[in-house]
Amino acid sequence: MRELIHFFHTNDLHSHFTYWKRSQSFIQMQRKMLSDRGETSFLVDLGDHLDRSNLYTEATLGKGNIKMLNEAQYDVVTIGNNEGITLPYNVLYHLYDDAEFEVVVGNLYSQFEENPRWMKPYTILTTRYGTKIAVIAATAQFDLFYKELGWEVTTPRAELIKLAFKLKKQADIIICMSHLGITEDELLAQECPIIDVIFGSHTHHVFEQGRLENNVLLTGGGKFGQYTGQLEIEFDHATRTLTEKKDRLYENALLPEVENEGEWLIQLQKEAKLLLDKPVFTLTKSYNKEWFHRSQLSDLFAECMYDYTGADCVMFNAGIFVDKLRKGLISTYDIHKILPHPINICVIQITGSELKEIFLQFENEEWSRLELKGLGFRGIIFGKILNYGIEITKQRELFINGHLMEPDKVYRLATLDLFTFGYFFPSFKYAKKEYYLPDFIRDVFKNYCMKKFQ
Known part of the structure; x- marks a missing residue:
């Protein structure tokens, strides 16, 4: 007998709910039709379902997202970096307490206690004809963030390969739910071809019909609810092998x-x-x-960063302010509208000569009109890079808070975590730094204003 098995998959929704209802209605109709034909189907999500830039997600701290997943009757989900590193420890620890689906992530561990009861390294699904499907999963390795939040994240590929070989004799099919990105998926396929399918996410890549890599089928469903994916696999019960696997995306x-x-x-x-x-x-x-020079709001935010970190100087982009701060009563809702980004403050230790090099670089770069998507930024355009406490003379002498820069002296630069991932300033990625977690910039700004304007 040859059995057809289906997996519907979603990924990187980032709380973009515009097409959620129609996507789930479509999935439910398809699953009913398949069930009536005697075919088994499952529904999985690959992480970053939530994003705290969304007001509803922020207001419910992700619990509203879990309610949606329950109502849609998901079978298995894994967590992305937005679940993993944008929530305080206790919030993530209890995020899935009411989940009616299984949560699989094989490379995350609490530093303080036993892992939450909902967190499993793998699960085994069984079709109506007894075929066993092992599901393994891992999330991206943001070491410094997880460590500051009270979690340990281990090397994902090593964990997945170990799990795959452990489960090989227990299951007929091995499926991986990856929130690692396309490069890691390709490497995993090369190193561990006993995995049959890798559901891909995190890098928001799109494979309209999947892609074979070392005979492992890779999928990619974009971002923000653009696509619903459907995997179809054919299992031959006589030979106990997969005879076909194919994927397609629905817009x-x-x-x-x-x-x-x-x-x-x-x-x-x-x-x-x-x-x-x-x-x-x-x-x-x-x-x-203002997005192209300093403003009253940027001055106030710089004050806030100095107060919070005690740094020598401050740097951020003007585009983080999505709206102005209006006169009158200000609520948490207002602050979120102004600063919707899941971004944290970071203090980088940098020598005077390195700081001068960075200063000259961002003075010359034309990033201000960049329509940045990602790195935590949820604004419209990037805006001019603003600095406070740093001045340069016509003779190219750099002053830090009115004092001539000392080339070998180490200064503390307060900035946003988005600058530390290597996209803008590669040297920041390897510099000594401290992330201020779990509060986002909006939380820090709100607390400062509550103290200043009480």
């Missing part, structure tokens, strides 16, 4: 609209505002924002 924008989906989206916003719209301080004047 969610082209799926039939579901009744009342617009009203549902509006209701999510209303619920979020109700939870977040509580006044925290009052302003007697407005603070304007």
Whole structure:
């Protein structure tokens, strides 16, 4: 007998719920049709389902996302970096307490206690005809962030290979749910071809019909709810082997609209505002924002960063301010609208000569109109890089807080974590640094303003 088995898969939603209802309606109809034909199907999510730039996710600290996954009847999910490193330790520890699906991640461990009961290194699914499918999963290795938050994240590929060989004799098929990115997926396929399918995510790549790598099928479903994926595999019970595996993507924008989906989206916003719209301080004047030079808002934010870190100098991009700070009662909801980014403050230790080199680089770079997507940035355009406490003369002499820079002296530069990943300043990636977790820049800014304007 040859059995057809189906996996519907989603990834990197980042709390973009625009097409959620129609995607899930489509999946439910397809699964019912397949069930009526006697074929087994499963539904999986590959992580980054939540994103705290979304008001509803922020207001419910991800619990609203878990409710959606429950209602959609997911079978297995793994966690992405947005679940893993944008939530405080206790919030992540209990995030999936009410999950009605299995949560698989094989390379994450608590530093303080036993892992939460919902966290499993693998699971084995069984079809209606008794075929056993081992599901393994791993999340991206953001070591410094996880360590600061109270978790240990181990090398994902090594863990996955170990799990695959452990489960080889227990299962007929091995499926990997990867929140590692396309490069890691390719390496895993080369090193461990006993895995049959690697569901891919994290790098938001798109494989419309999957892609074979060393006879391992790789998938990629984009981002932000663009696509719903459907994997079909054929298992020969006589030979106990897979005879076919193929994947396809459905563009969610082209799926039939579901009744009342617009009203549902509006209701999510209303619920979020109700939870977040509580006044925290009052302003007697407005603070304007600018994207191409300093503003009243950037000056206030720089004050906040100095106060929070005690750094020698400060650097950030003006585009982080999505809106201005208006006169009157200011709520958590207002602060989130201004600073929606899941970004943390980081202090980098850097010598005076290195600081001068960096200063000259960002003075010359034309990043201000960059429409950045990713690295935690959730704004419109990147904006000019602003610095506070750093000045350069016409003679190219650098001054730090009015004092001539000493080339070998180590200075503490307070900046945003997005600058430390190597995209803008590669040297920052390897410099000694301290991440200030778990508070986002909006939390730090709100707390500072509550103290300043009490």
